[in-house]
Amino acid sequence: MKEVKLFVKDQPSQPWTFAGSVPPSMREFVFKAPKDGEYWFTLVTVNKAGVPSVADVATQGAQAVVVLDRKPPEAQLKNLGAVPTGQCVQCQVTDDHPDNTATRFEYQTRDKVWRPLDPVPGSTDTYCIPGQAATTGTVRVLAADRCGNKLVKPFNLQDFPAEGPEVVANPVKTPPEMINTHDVKTPDPVTPPAVGHEVQKQPGVGVAVNPGVVMPAPMPKGIPSLPLTQDMVPVPPLAQGNKSAGPTNKGVEQVVYSVPQSAMTKEVVNKTHFTMNYQIEDIGTSGVGKVEVWITKDMGQHWQALAEDMDRKSPVSLVLPGEGVFGLTVVATNGLGFGGEPPASGSQPDWWVEVDTTLPQAQLMGVEPLKGGQAGAVMVTWMASDKNLLDEPIDLYYATESTGPWLPIAKGLKNNGQYRWQVPHVNSPRVYVRMSATDRAGNTTVSQTPQAIQLDDGTRPKVHIQGIGGSAGVPVGGPSLSSGFGG
Numbered sequence: 050m051k052e053v054k055l056f057v058k059d060q061p062s063q064p065w066t067f068a069g070s071v072p073p074s075m076r077e078f079v080f081k082a083p084k085d086g087e088y089w090f091t092l093v094t095v096n097k098a099g100v101p102s103v104a105d106v107a108t109q110g111a112q113a114v115v116v117l118d119r120k121p122p123e124a125q126l127k128n129l130g131a132v133p134t135g136q137c138v139q140c141q142v143t144d145d146h147p148d149n150t151a152t153r154f155e156y157q158t159r160d161k162v163w164r165p166l167d168p169v170p171g172s173t174d175t176y177c178i179p180g181q182a183a184t185t186g187t188v189r190v191l192a193a194d195r196c197g198n199k200l201v202k203p204f205n206l207q208d209f210p211a212e213g214p215e216v217v218a219n220p221v222k223t224p225p226e227m228i229n230t231h232d233v234k235t236p237d238p239v240t241p242p243a244v245g246h247e248v249q250k251q252p253g254v255g256v257a258v259n260p261g262v263v264m265p266a267p268m269p270k271g272i273p274s275l276p277l278t279q280d281m282v283p284v285p286p287l288a289q290g291n292k293s294a295g296p297t298n299k300g301v302e303q304v305v306y307s308v309p310q311s312a313m314t315k316e317v318v319n320k321t322h323f324t325m326n327y328q329i330e331d332i333g334t335s336g337v338g339k340v341e342v343w344i345t346k347d348m349g350q351h352w353q354a355l356a357e358d359m360d361r362k363s364p365v366s367l368v369l370p371g372e373g374v375f376g377l378t379v380v381a382t383n384g385l386g387f388g389g390e391p392p393a394s395g396s397q398p399d400w401w402v403e404v405d406t407t408l409p410q411a412q413l414m415g416v417e418p419l420k421g422g423q424a425g426a427v428m429v430t431w432m433a434s435d436k437n438l439l440d441e442p443i444d445l446y447y448a449t450e451s452t453g454p455w456l457p458i459a460k461g462l463k464n465n466g467q468y469r470w471q472v473p474h475v476n477s478p479r480v481y482v483r484m485s486a487t488d489r490a491g492n493t494t495v496s497q498t499p500q501a502i503q504l505d506d507g508t509r510p511k512v513h514i515q516g517i518g519g520s521a522g523v524p525v526g527g528p529s530l531s532s533g534f535g536g
Contacts, residue, residue, distance in 0.1 A: 054093045056106055059086050065106045070095075082117045089114050103474075110473025112456065118146050121198040124190040130211035135180040137169070138206070144194045149440055150489070151193035157185045195461065315401035317437055319490035321371060324364040325400075327379050335384030337361045343392055344369070345376040352378075352392045374403045403490075409435035409442070411486035411494040418505045419469075425505060427470045429458070431496070433486040438464060444485045445470070449477040451501075458482070478504050 050073040056065040057080065068080060073094075082088060089111040094102040103109050122144035129137040142152050154176045155163040166176045178184060189203040329337060342365060344355040355377070358365040369375055376398025382389030392398075411433040419426045429445060445458035445468060458470050464486070472480075479501035487493045 051095045051097045051099070054095065054101075055080070056091050056093065056109070058089050061087075061089065061111075065091065065109065085117050085119055087114065087116050108474065112473070114457075116146060116196065118194060118196040119198065120145070122147065122192040122194050122200045124192060124200060124202050126188070126190075126204045126209055128206060128209040128211045129175065131180075132177065133180075134177060135182070136178045136206070137175060138178065138188065139175050140190055141174050142190065142192045142200075144192070144198075146195045148193050148195045151191070153191040155189050155191070156182070157187045157189070159183045159185055161185075163189065315403070317403045317405055317490045319404075319406050319492050321369045321404055321406070322367070324366050325377070326364045328363065329361075329381055333383055337381055338384045338386055339382040339389055340365070341380050341389065341391075342367060343378045343380065345378075345392075345398060346370075346373065349376055349392070349396050349398060350394055352394070352396070354391070369402070369404050372404045372406060374401065376401055403437075405437050405488065405490040406492065407435070408492045408494045409433055409438060409486040409488050411484065411496055413482065413484050413496045413498060414466075416482045416498055416502045418503070420505075423469075424509075425472060427472055427482075427502070427504070428467060429470055429482060429484070430467045431484050431486075432466065433464050433494075435486070435488045435492075437488040437490055439487055439489055442486050442488065443468075444487075446483040446485075447480045448483070449480055451481050451497075455483060472504055480504060 052070045052072055053075070054070045055068045055078045057068045058065050069078060071078065080088075080090075090113045091106070091109045091111055093106055093109070096102075122142050125141045125143075127139040127141075129139055131137075138154075140154050153165055154168075155165050156178045157163055164182070166178065169175050169177050178188070186206050187203055188206060189201065192200040325342070327340075329340070338361075340358040340361045342355045342358070343352045345352050355369075356365060356367055361381075365379075367377075377400040378392050378396070378398050380389045380391065412431065414430040414432055415428070416430075417428050418424075419428055431443065433443060435442075441461040441463050443462040443464055444460045445462065446455040447458055448455045459468060462468055481498050481501055483495060483497040485493055485495045
């Protein structure tokens with residue numbers, strides 16, 4: 050090989066533009082994008098004789114597609130007016146590449162604490178601030194897009210006159226948002242997750258919110274059923290066949306509770322052992338004598354000590370008893386032994402955690418080349434399910450060898466079960482296809498075709514007759530004949 054050439058275009062309909070070349074000893078190109086947008090890239094190799102691997106780059110498909118987006122999301126607020134249960138606000142977040150799982154709406158109380166809200170039932174962008182809450186009149190919106198741009202924007206409700214009141218259903222206590230403190234990393238374009246049932250254990254600091262998703266909380270073993278309170282609503286059992294519905298205690302009526310809406314923070318994690326950060330305020334001259342973490346498994350009715358942070362400095366290491374929904378509260382004692390009372394029965398936790406170590410159920414169902422007018426394309430079908438599945442959980446890849454390297458077909462697909470793949474120019478008539486499905490806790494399941502798929506390049510050869518070989522050139526109709534009689 051003599052050199053490697055990079056070609057780029059900023060729109061699929063534009064022609065390829067030469068962007069530079071490097072010797073084969075180099076392993077990367079540095080490309081400076083002039084503006085935000087979608088960029089297509091492809092490589093062409095040139096051998097020592099000066100012959101390129103592709104005669105006409107115009108026929109070459111994209112080997113990588115990159116979207117550059119440096120603009121954060123925007124948020125607009127509308128005051129819908131008062132209803133019997135509080136004040137309703139509509140919040141609309143817009144972005145070219147939105148991450149719908151990352152939107153949060155919070156209001157501030159007079160103790161300067163931000164309280165998250167779920168959308169009202171039947172809506173994804175309308176929130177009702179409780180009428181009994183002592184608020185400062187300030188709300189804020191937290192959002193992010195798929196490129197990592199973030200928005201944190203406060204609003205003063207006094208600046209927004211009521212545009213109503215509109216008819217809004219009385220909010221009821223709804224199941225919580227799914228919040229994932231793992232920065233769920235999408236698989237590398239050339240190194241997606243290995244095939245197998247492995248739980249992703251990469252810690253992170255990102256926060257993603259998906260409003261309105263039902264999070265069933267199975268009753269832990271040994272905990273009797275409790276009467277419903279105003280902060281709890283029963284959740285219908287999971288669909289038949291979902292093994293995460295939880296055990297049934299013989300002789301005890303099983304009731305599944307949702308996490309109350311009044312919970313301050315809720316997270317979904319994929320392991321029982323993790324660290325939790327905390328902050329201590331109002332430290333006096335005696336200092337801090339003890340820091341304890343308390344846990345509830347039945348929505349605050351019963352509490353037990355989980356761990357003591359011996360160095361009394363954040364973070365604290367915690368080990369939860371298994372899968373399920375748990376409430377956590379941290380209490381501290383001063384250096385003289387005062388304070389640090391354990392939470393009483395009925396106290397609401399400061400933090401909610403759902404432990405979900407169950408992998409999504411996911412499988413490739415078919416990879417079929419299309420025919421007729423769609424020749425050259427492939428229909429990929431799959432099945433994926435999980436109680437905490439992401440809104441766009443599916444990534445697709447292809448490779449010419451079963452061991453890779455793997456190139457992306459499409460990433461961040463909705464779980465609609467199928468995707469039409471317009472196959473690019475590939476230096477092999479056969480490829481392997483891989484699908485991965487990821488849930489909010491970071492658990493990922495991968496399914497791959499066991500055999501290579503035969504591709505159809507979409508061409509259909511045509512034949513034209515040029516002539517007949519071996520002929521003496523005798524005209525059609527045969528030779529002319531003479532009689533031979535009478536000269």
